Amino acid sequence: MLAHPSGADKRAPPTATTGDTRMPELPEVETIRRGLERFLPGRRFTRVDVHDRRLRTPLRPAALRRRLVGRRVQALKRRAKYLLVELDDGSVLVLHLGMSGRLSCTAAEQPLAPHTHVVFRLDSEKELRFRDHRRFGMLFVVRRERLDRHPRFAHLGPEPLEAGFSPGYLFERSRGVRRPVKNFLMDAAVVVGVGNIYASEALHRAGVHPNAAAARLRLPRWQRVHAAVRHTLESAVVAGGTTLNDFHSVDGREGEFQVQLDVYGREGEACRRCGRVIRRLVQSGRSTFYCPGCQR
Ligand SMILES: [Zn+2]
Structure with a gap:
């Protein structure tokens, strides 16, 4: 909880319910990064299934598969509100949750939730699942050395x-x-x-x-x-x-x-x-x- 200067008010804290845009901000993305850090590093992608291509930039399933399947996750980083999944071939899977994106690390036998766009099968019992009913999220792969010059990052x-x-x-x-x-x-x-x-x-x-x-x-x-x-x-x-x-x-x-x-x-x-x-x-x-x- 955020401390406040008086320290005296113990009423229930208000939450953001004003009708303003609600989306994950940096602390939420950092929280997700820390959560995923328990599951991803050291794991290999064994399959990538795209169920819905429609995100802010349309997904290209064949290209995603070619670049991800067989790759092992080395580290999980964050830049601004982008999650960076660093892979063992020097590439990075970049994820942005947009307005309503959701990532879950789920047992493979769990049924798919509605609006699941992509399922990344890992060489464990788990799957990384990306869903986004408002479809402002983004997901792409880029070479690590090009990241700083990428149009989403350069500025x-x-x-x-x-x-x-x-x-x-x-x-x-x-x-x-x-x-x-x-x-x-x-x-x-x-x-x-x-x-x-x-x-x-x-x-x-x-x-x-x-x-x-x-x-x-x-x-x-x-x-x-x-x-x-x-x-x-x-x-x-x-x-x-x-x-x-x-x-x-x-x-x-x-x-x-x-x-x-x-x-x-x-x-x-x-x-x-x-x-x-x-x-x-x-x-x-x-x-x-x-x-x-x-x-x-
Ligand atoms: Zn005041």
Whole structure:
């Protein structure tokens, strides 16, 4: 659970139920990565069955089979919200869950759930299954050395939980940027994986108004924003991601993860820190929640 400054409010935490887009964000993808790490490394793909080609980029079953069958999984990594399954021939199976994608590691005899697109049979008793009823997910294979130049990856900024993301970086990167700080933080070219919920929460924690122009923030404020982004994402990774309707963890459980949200989804409720009423505004078509008392 996300700690909040007062530490006194023990009511049930709100979850994201505001009708805003619900999709797996970076902490959820990292949770899935950690879950899959128990099953995949060291295993070999023995079969690949495509049941439905329709994803954001249509699947090519023969090419997938040719590139995956017989390959052994060496490691499981993540870049932004992409899962990277590194294989023993120097290629990488890239998976993106889109809006509603779900990965499960299931016993092979389990019946297929509806909307299962791909089944990867492993040389164990298990299958890795990818399903996505809204079909915004993606799945492709690329050579590892080409990954950084791939059109999906070439423009990506630093990882928020790694060293390239620092207060100094944010300060330099934001010079001359008039966009609101929230939009700036959600720009994958600036930093990857800071989604709508976590951007709202981090700015509240940092005490920065979401509409403040990025260029107007001086270094001490970026230090607070940086620390708040780190804290918010790390807490969510620890908690296993927020509970979102369409999100399922890797072994099929759902609804176990709860992150306490201090502003997101709490329009009209009292700020836990200062007692003022939480407000909502719309920025670039997305809901932003903030406290007019704490965030200036
Ligand atoms: Zn407040």
